[in-house]
Amino acid sequence: MLAVMKEAPEPGLALKEAPEPEPGFGEVLVKINYASVCGTDSLIYNWSPWAAGRMKPPVIVGHEFAGEIVENGPGTSGMRPGTRVSAESHLFCGRCLQCRTGKPEICRQLKILGVDRDGVFAQYAAIPEKNLWVNHSDIPDQIATLQEPLGNAVDTLLAEDVTGKRILITGAGPIGLMCAALARACGAARVIVSDPNEYRLSLAEAMGADIVLNPKVTPLRGPVLTATAGDGVDVLLEVSGSKGALLDSLPLVTPGGRVSLLGIFRGEAPIALTETVIFRKLRIYGITGRGIFSTWQTLSRLLSSKRLDISKLVTHEFPLEDFRKGFELMESGRCGKVLFRTNG
């Protein structure tokens, strides 16, 4: 089969012929129909310090997909071949303190598909059955592959209820855009998105943002306070990983408000805790992974009922052979989600 691999501990990825995987114990062989590119895949492509410190090539990359069951390995329950599935990419141990108290997404022995074991930028993949999610018949594969990152957005946005809340989202990458669409679907009263990339701000408008702001053009403070009657926002979702965005935005959260942090910061952020967090009684949630499978349940219902429409987020689609074009687009920032067609 064809597969996109990290062959050696260095930048780049290669399209290769690889043997079709054999499903191991408790695993299911899945034919991949669509896969999608995550920021993590770009880190792997570029062989970032994080990737270099964690991966052991050769590894087939990719962890977001929609496909169908081809074959059940030993120790599985016998799901019907042809069943349409996606999968939770976080492989949890089930035995650590975190797993045993309902938080497998922060398992202490977490392995990630396409990072710590072969992934889904390939025609087939072997996936542990307990990680599979059966896709709803009303969600096409091109959208179903987005469920995994959409789960991150669900946890980021819904760390607390947002009904009637005013929300600032710093960062209009795919997760930020999903957060904007979700916020609208969940009754947020005002959705403000900031990003220095005008292409992405226009996507944010298409996803339902009420106000989009380019901090390179205008400081956030003025328009955010104007849009919130001087109160500041109730909710800040930091999904950019920009320290400047965080430091500029924290003072714009109203006293008693809430912050979700999903964006990955490099190095330390110098936070004026007393003035911004303590005296203003903020609550801050670090977000990583997705509730397993609570987020899948929520987003599957939102997508299949058409309450949430993220189809405009898919801006590009390539055959797997052209994977390099997808990574170049990701680099350029002129895209929403990029999909790979993996089987014709």
Added chain:
Amino acid sequence: MLAVMKEAPEPGLALKEAPEPEPGFGEVLVKINYASVCGTDSLIYNWSPWAAGRMKPPVIVGHEFAGEIVENGPGTSGMRPGTRVSAESHLFCGRCLQCRTGKPEICRQLKILGVDRDGVFAQYAAIPEKNLWVNHSDIPDQIATLQEPLGNAVDTLLAEDVTGKRILITGAGPIGLMCAALARACGAARVIVSDPNEYRLSLAEAMGADIVLNPKVTPLRGPVLTATAGDGVDVLLEVSGSKGALLDSLPLVTPGGRVSLLGIFRGEAPIALTETVIFRKLRIYGITGRGIFSTWQTLSRLLSSKRLDISKLVTHEFPLEDFRKGFELMESGRCGKVLFRTNG
């Protein structure tokens, strides 16, 4: 001024000339522009046992309104005359255990506007300033008067988050209809409304219900299980006060689901607690009044941002002189909310 009064401890109400009220200590004189009729007003009109046990005529009735400040009484902060306001109708003591722990809506010395003191089916009313809510400029008076009952719907629906949830609402009176519209605005995945009144079911569809069911025509069980893939609903909102509706619906809540009870039942409901509540680990919330002013905050934001549109709920409007027509309509069940124009 003109006022609709309960004159004597017996059925009926009368339109009378009454002296314009003097705002007492901490009170503000408000000119009423619109008032709306609540089921409680019908109980008073009909001199129900509840009304007979509580009210001490003569009393001007009515507690839902939108108006504007005319004059500030002594001990007030001096709000600008002309300021558009509505009011929380529950007058709380501020001293009991409940008031001191954030639950003034269940104050142990609760007084209600238009029940325990003169209300708002009149051209003017004196209202304690601490109960006033300044209306948003984007919410017209005909909608602003609905904020008070909408607050009940907010607490009924949002006792827990509803994003992606399947919801059954038993009862399509005004609160049930508001719950349906709110549920849609808050991302509920499926909204089912049941009521024996076909007029109200058509209003439910207009308010956004996905499925409407007449239990006199079809038992709920079949269509509810079909609509929920056999799981049952995640959320039951009982707003009819019908014991039959409750007993039929409890078994349709999925294990681990949630129930809000707002409808007023007469007598005791024989509940099979073990089978429906305990072994299925349901959570049941008794709902009365509204969070003060958390619900006002939420609904004002939803209305002013147009996330929530309940304008179709207002089916009739009369001058105060024709108040009897409004009560007759309420009795007939062929209406949504009925408004009174109180000043021209």
Added chain:
Amino acid sequence: MLAVMKEAPEPGLALKEAPEPEPGFGEVLVKINYASVCGTDSLIYNWSPWAAGRMKPPVIVGHEFAGEIVENGPGTSGMRPGTRVSAESHLFCGRCLQCRTGKPEICRQLKILGVDRDGVFAQYAAIPEKNLWVNHSDIPDQIATLQEPLGNAVDTLLAEDVTGKRILITGAGPIGLMCAALARACGAARVIVSDPNEYRLSLAEAMGADIVLNPKVTPLRGPVLTATAGDGVDVLLEVSGSKGALLDSLPLVTPGGRVSLLGIFRGEAPIALTETVIFRKLRIYGITGRGIFSTWQTLSRLLSSKRLDISKLVTHEFPLEDFRKGFELMESGRCGKVLFRTNG
């Protein structure tokens, strides 16, 4: 090996020689050191309608135990033989809506150890590895066997925080007594226990109840209101299954208070919902099973740190051969928890 079995669909249990079980796929063979008797076991002994409707004899009964690993079956992780373990008695499917959203205790295909498959009133038992809980070295087997029912008490008490709360526990059976001890350990300000059995009331005092009440001697209302400055209790834990206890106690919960229902009621309870639940804004939690493994985590920490001492709850201990004495004691009500020594 020796085992206590339900041999036929009729009242009674028998001590029999049975073959030592073979651990199946994913299972571990456990040598049982101590087992304890649950009210459910009494229902099985007496062949109650519930038992008759569910069980398919022959079945080895019992589901509370402490023991040690003897042998790992195929498809297990290889825990060290000799490891001291107890087990969650609820066998969940992992695939239904409830399992996939963090509520395996109400799995739609739930099987129970000692009810739906062979249990632990025996010298050995085969237990699914994923249900095992490794016992803390500071918790002896005689206490470790109580962890399973203690988990029910944890969920019953801690459905909401109890710090500083006044609590009424109706029913001083083992779960009620555990709730009393837990409530003290968790900072409840006042713990009132009611039961018609004086023996159990004296146990309640030993477990830390501040006030014990016999409703056959004195109606609860007077002393409960006196003990709560007229406010009523913040929390009601109904663990008796007595409809009278529930109906007498609901009006004693302060407006805005909380109720947990764990006791199993026969038939329907006629509840005055409007007066007791709705107008007083109560929250009611149906409780069944235990959070898996969140409750185990909490109680293991409380027991091993000596914050919680339930040793006085163990009033009797018998060799398995004398199992009948244990069931007779349970019937008499003159006991706390009854233990069986299963291996010497």
Added chain:
Amino acid sequence: MLAVMKEAPEPGLALKEAPEPEPGFGEVLVKINYASVCGTDSLIYNWSPWAAGRMKPPVIVGHEFAGEIVENGPGTSGMRPGTRVSAESHLFCGRCLQCRTGKPEICRQLKILGVDRDGVFAQYAAIPEKNLWVNHSDIPDQIATLQEPLGNAVDTLLAEDVTGKRILITGAGPIGLMCAALARACGAARVIVSDPNEYRLSLAEAMGADIVLNPKVTPLRGPVLTATAGDGVDVLLEVSGSKGALLDSLPLVTPGGRVSLLGIFRGEAPIALTETVIFRKLRIYGITGRGIFSTWQTLSRLLSSKRLDISKLVTHEFPLEDFRKGFELMESGRCGKVLFRTNG
């Protein structure tokens, strides 16, 4: 009357004769029996930048007290003279977004007793009636004066439930010591306190800490991980205001754990958000003030029921005339809480 005043915008305080205050509108005149010294009072004494930026001398300082009602001002409800009271020191407007949504402790127009208006280091003080808390008859004045800061500890500790949790408290000042005692009373499984001051560590042991650590002697990491079986703590309470303490402790919180921040940091804290907060999914709560009056309710119940005993925290007591000795002790760090007897 005698009063301790900030006379001019410079370091120091002075004992002066001052006129007995007249209770204004809605105010009550209170005879102060005991007052206690807070860290804020030391900041005022030393004329810290915070004090210099906020206070407008002359002002009578002090905000923690226990006393009794002497006289009711106009617009009050007529509480019985002699009633024993303390008071919430935060004077809230009741009109801002925060006040109207249940968070008066972060009122946008917050005034503080003894900072923004005359306080309680005096023989009499005029206090707004709505801020009064009637003291329980089982709580003597020397303890009742501690309720105000104890409320901060309640919110710090109980931002989430602590039953069975392992807790690290960085800082053994009065609030940290209260947190330690509270944590024990609320069923925390392990309470670890760190502070560089050995005197305070011995107080921490007296208040119930299981383990006390001096970070100047031993880095926290080793003993904290040992005491938590390698998991790290579930809860970190940062009450020292030391950036070093925070940065050293954040990595010791187990993934999925919780942090409360009450200590006041100077300047910015360089936090490695990605590694400590985001990838480990921590929740961080900024804490300021106290829930009004939810915390008072909780702590009054805990104190009056003897669940919580903080009497050992009171290490020194002086007549008001010797106030300087109290401030010197605070400076030295060799004290718990310091009390002033204000009337004989």
